[in-house]
Amino acid sequence: MNTLPRPFLFVLIGIAIVAMIPPVIIMRMRSTNQTQPRIHWIQDMDNQPKFRAQHANSLFADGRAMRQPVSGTVARGELRADTHFFQGIANDAWATMFPDQARETPDLLARGQEQFTIYCTPCHGPIGYGDGPVNQRALAVMGDPARSKGTTWVEPKSIHDADIIAQPVGQLFNTITNGVRTMGSYKSRISVRDRWAIVAYMRELQQRETANRANAPSVGQPNNQSEGNQP
Amino acid sequence: MRTSKDIDGPLETPVRFVFPQWSNLLLPTVIGAILVVPIYAALVLTYGLSPVTHNVGYMPIQPIPFSHKIHAGELGLDCRYCHNTVEYAAKAAIPPTQTCMTCHAQVQPESEALKPLWESYGEGTAILWQRVHDLPDYVFFDHSAHVERGVGCATCHGRIDEMDVVFQTQPLSMGWCLECHRDPEPNLRPLDEITNLAFDSLRDQTAQVRRGLLDISHISPSEDCSTCHR
Numbered sequence: 001m002n003t004l005p006r007p008f009l010f011v012l013i014g015i016a017i018v019a020m021i022p023p024v025i026i027m028r029m030r031s032t033n034q035t036q037p038r039i040h041w042i043q044d045m046d047n048q049p050k051f052r053a054q055h056a057n058s059l060f061a062d063g064r065a066m067r068q069p070v071s072g073t074v075a076r077g078e079l080r081a082d083t084h085f086f087q088g089i090a091n092d093a094w095a096t097m098f099p100d101q102a103r104e105t106p107d108l109l110a111r112g113q114e115q116f117t118i119y120c121t122p123c124h125g126p127i128g129y130g131d132g133p134v135n136q137r138a139l140a141v142m143g144d145p146a147r148s149k150g151t152t153w154v155e156p157k158s159i160h161d162a163d164i165i166a167q168p169v170g171q172l173f174n175t176i177t178n179g180v181r182t183m184g185s186y187k188s189r190i191s192v193r194d195r196w197a198i199v200a201y202m203r204e205l206q207q208r209e210t211a212n213r214a215n216a217p218s219v220g221q222p223n224n225q226s227e228g229n230q231p
Numbered sequence: 232m233r234t235s236k237d238i239d240g241p242l243e244t245p246v247r248f249v250f251p252q253w254s255n256l257l258l259p260t261v262i263g264a265i266l267v268v269p270i271y272a273a274l275v276l277t278y279g280l281s282p283v284t285h286n287v288g289y290m291p292i293q294p295i296p297f298s299h300k301i302h303a304g305e306l307g308l309d310c311r312y313c314h315n316t317v318e319y320a321a322k323a324a325i326p327p328t329q330t331c332m333t334c335h336a337q338v339q340p341e342s343e344a345l346k347p348l349w350e351s352y353g354e355g356t357a358i359l360w361q362r363v364h365d366l367p368d369y370v371f372f373d374h375s376a377h378v379e380r381g382v383g384c385a386t387c388h389g390r391i392d393e394m395d396v397v398f399q400t401q402p403l404s405m406g407w408c409l410e411c412h413r414d415p416e417p418n419l420r421p422l423d424e425i426t427n428l429a430f431d432s433l434r435d436q437t438a439q440v441r442r443g444l445l446d447i448s449h450i451s452p453s454e455d456c457s458t459c460h461r
Contacts (some may be wrong), residue, residue, distance in 0.1 A: 002254050003253060004256060005253065012252075012260075015290075017272065017440065022275045022279060023274075023275065023278075026279050026284055028353070029284050029288070030278075030284050030288070031285070032288065032396045033288040033289070033290040034288055034289055034290065034291055035291060035292050037291070038285050038286060038289055039285060040285075041280055041285075042280070044367065044369075045367070045368060046367035046368060046369075047368060047370055048369070049366040050368065052322075052368075053321075053324065054320045054322070054324060054325055056357070056359070062355070062356065062357070063356070064357055098238070102280070109266075109326060114423075117309065118309040118311045118312055119456045121313060122306065122307075122308055122312065133305075133307055134306055134308075134334060137305070137306060137333070139340050141338060141339060147339070148339070148344075149339040149341045149342045150339065150340045150341035151337060151338050151339055151340070152337055152340075153337050153338060154337070172255045182336075182337055184329070184332065184333040184336070188327065188329065189305075189315045189330065191314070223438070
């Protein structure tokens with residue numbers, strides 16, 4: 001069997017080895033996660049010199065492309081003079097009624113339940129007893145010296161405490177808006193109408209749980225029997 | 232280099248050049264190369280330039296080692312607790328530092344990992360989170376349009392609740408978008424399961440239910456250029 005002269009053979013083997021490199025790189029890229037920025041072969045106009053929401057812009061001192069409203073100005077439609085709707089205050093006292101813009105309709109309650117589940121349940125629990133997953137984890141973290149790292153957790157209140165039930169709806173609305181004690185403000189995250197929806201749903205929960213507690217002994221059921229039921 | 236032996240030997244008498252026997256191998260080699268090289272080049276270019284190769288698996292290092300696995304997975308926080316703009320805005324915004332501080336003002340405030348958070352909170356500076364899912368600047372994707380019509384978070388972002396460090400799981404290429412715009416049914420889910428990352432549109436509901444979702448939300452996605460490229 002005659003074979004190629006050695007130089008030819010070496011060149012062919014060399015080409016074969018070099019040809020393996022791209023497939024190996026491709027397979028590696030497809031099978032592992034990459035922390036370094038992507039290689040962008042065809043730029044087109046993928047990265048344009050313009051600024052969109054939350055982009056960085058080195059022209060401004062704070063490095064943000066998005067600007068704050070000029071201080072001392074009010075944007076159109078943002079006067080928020082209606083203290084009942086926007087602050088929960090009617091006649092210089094906490095409002096006891098829901099504002100006209102957020103009447104207690106089934107729609108509002110459904111929205112309230114959804115928003116309550118998103119924003120309140122983590123700490124206050126699904127029914128509002130203050131037993132949410134964040135509370136449980138925070139207590140566990142605080143009790144573990146290795147993980148505590150300065151944790152000072154105040155347990156969230158139960159919305160079924162007598163003093164919370166006694167609060168007018170305007171005060172509950174204000175608590176969601178501005179926070180209270182260690183609870184933070186939610187006004188930047190929850191729209192005004194949704195905050196009223198949450199208050200409406202809280203009232204619904206309070207009434208249901210109060211009724212459950214009152215009924216429980218006579219029916220002979222544990223008083224948390226209906227906790228899993230949602231409207 | 233020529234030696235005296237070379238000069239004395241064959242050069243003195245004229246001889247016919249005979250191709251060595253190995254040269255018979257040249258023809259099959261050339262034919263083989265003509266067949267193999269284009270296939271090789273096509274495969275390397277196709278896979279080498281594919282968005283699946285380049286974009287899937289991008290996992291940038293973030294300024295704070297925030298774990299979605301702990302927050303969205305173990306604690307079960309709804310996606311909207313932090314990305315609250317997703318229902319009404321084009322962008323599912325990165326939350327402001329204040330959102331983190333809702334809990335971390337009290338929980339592990341002295342943690343080394345949270346130092347950039349306190350710096351941002353104290354000085355009002357932005358935390359330079361690295362963007363994971365980045366579309367070309369001429370694409371105008373709208374989160375609210377999808378989330379309000381039954382396309383869940385997990386469809387495009389994968390099981391974020393199982394990731395310590397978020398990485399891209401879908402190619403987010405135009406072909407990939409069009410696949411769903413041409414046949415959205417397999418990716419639809421009820422509106423109350425939108426942020427449920429464990430919900431699987433195909434596994435957890437029948438085709439009949441999915442077809443029903445098409446009708447409920449009046450879904451007929453457009454394939455016009457101007458739908459996404461404005």
